[in-house]
Amino acid sequence: MSGSSSADDKIKAERILSFLEDTYGGISWWPGDTGEVMIGAILTQQTRWENVKKALALLKEKNLCSIAAIHTAAPEDIENAIRCTGFYRMKARRLIGLAAYVMETCGGIGCMETMPTKELRAGLLSVNGVGEETADSILCYGFCRPSFVIDAYTVRIAACAGIKTPRPGLKALFESVLPENTSVYRQAHARIVEYAKERCTSKRCEECRILALNG
């Protein structure tokens, strides 16, 4: 009972991840180019992905589904297309701010691709409306960087599993028990979301706890 809680948390995380891999196998997620991933990452904040898909389709119809297009579009046109994702006024502002950062500060997506991950992450976080989860989603799914995404589902599963590491440390915890590989991170995150949506719906689900305890 006196072992380091960090080591204990690692074992629990490993058991959860291993169970999810056996249960769900390979999952493909977030198709689309880098710009679309960036837009989707903002739109999905506090929002179901089904609604985000509708908004992305509307943006495509209007040829607004790219960072360059968002950069020059009328805010009202963006708002109208993304209304179904909620918080649409604020999200339109965030999209415009992100596009301005990409196009003006960075000089386009192409320039960002050559930036070191650490620097790229810091730059994204400097944009208003881009927090840790959004930045990591963009890095992992948009720029193919091994940056593990911690979202509400991951936090919930970790809590149910009895993992004691506080939220700010979860990213490092999960990264420490996985090979540093973008595809591995993507799949692990996708499985966590799928599992949480269908099985870990209560805030203290027994299944996660047992899983983390026994493997």
Next chain:
DNA sequence: GACCAGGTCCTTG
């Protein structure tokens, strides 16, 4: 009608 959804920022104590 209440409650929640793949967050983030800003304001208070």
Next chain:
DNA sequence: CAAGGACATGGT
């Protein structure tokens, strides 16, 4: 720093 509120629409 922790806690609370604002942002807003759509589905159960």
